Amino acid sequence: MRVSCAVTSDRGLLRSSNEDSECVRPDIGLFVVADGMGGHVAGEVASRLVVKTIENFIQETKTTRMEDNWPFPFNDQISVTANRAQFAFRLANRALASKVAGAEHLHGMGTTASAIVINDRLAAIAHVGDSRIYRLRGGQFKQLTTDHSWVQEQVQAGELTPSAAWQHPRRNIVTRSLSGGEDPDVDLDEYELEIGDRFLICSDGLFAVVSDERIKELLSQSVTLETVCNNLVETANAGGGPDNITTLVLQIDDP
Numbered sequence: 001m002r003v004s005c006a007v008t009s010d011r012g013l014l015r016s017s018n019e020d021s022e023c024v025r026p027d028i029g030l031f032v033v034a035d036g037m038g039g040h041v042a043g044e045v046a047s048r049l050v051v052k053t054i055e056n057f058i059q060e061t062k063t064t065r066m067e068d069n070w071p072f073p074f075n076d077q078i079s080v081t082a083n084r085a086q087f088a089f090r091l092a093n094r095a096l097a098s099k100v101a102g103a104e105h106l107h108g109m110g111t112t113a114s115a116i117v118i119n120d121r122l123a124a125i126a127h128v129g130d131s132r133i134y135r136l137r138g139g140q141f142k143q144l145t146t147d148h149s150w151v152q153e154q155v156q157a158g159e160l161t162p163s164a165a166w167q168h169p170r171r172n173i174v175t176r177s178l179s180g181g182e183d184p185d186v187d188l189d190e191y192e193l194e195i196g197d198r199f200l201i202c203s204d205g206l207f208a209v210v211s212d213e214r215i216k217e218l219l220s221q222s223v224t225l226e227t228v229c230n231n232l233v234e235t236a237n238a239g240g241g242p243d244n245i246t247t248l249v250l251q252i253d254d255p
Helices: 040-060 080-101 150-156 162-167 212-219 225-238
Strands: 002-010 020-025 030-037 110-119 122-128 132-137 140-143 187-192 198-202 245-253
Touching: 002 020, 002 225, 020 040, 020 245, 030 040, 030 198, 030 245, 040 080, 040 110, 080 110, 080 122, 080 187, 110 132, 110 198, 132 212, 140 212, 150 162, 198 212, 212 225, 225 245
Parallel strands: none
Antiparallel strands: 002 245, 020 030, 030 110, 110 122, 122 187, 132 140, 132 198, 198 245
């Protein structure tokens, strides 16, 4: 499958630095967005380290058969591509643990991460935290990830409506992240790709201020992917842009 892609990242109107990190590697079929937490320096360190570790592992396993030498037990219930994605996240979490162990000022740092790993016609999606992945297919817009957040848990429990959760003062509380502790529980899904599919990976700086309806409108535009990304970020900033904003859009084209 041929993939077109673009990415725009902005620190937002109220931030002095950008703790988001991203990876755009169509040559190895990897697309990642991570949103760091833990303060100015620590959050930036966490997201960059996680993205780089994921990138290195996916690159190393792109053409090398590792079935007999996986760093973790292989799961026969999912594809090799999904195993690679899960293992990359776990290795990234361990890299954070090693980094924190040697630097007192980094204690408490962590990051969300959402990634798409593509191999031929299959896309494996790996996710921890509240960065999101959306898909636009044939006019149908769907959120493919479920936020690991306090408000999402309240929605699932029936205590909050989705609209109330979107405006809730505790909407930024993340209940799962990569932070160097035990091997993380990584959400995994696999999808067959179709020509024309558009995917959006974004940090919460976008959807915290831009509704899903508006995101769908902007993602559906018949313009360049670079323009789509820029329009999404500009719309978030126009809505107040209190947080870092990263938008990564990829499109599945004819081979």
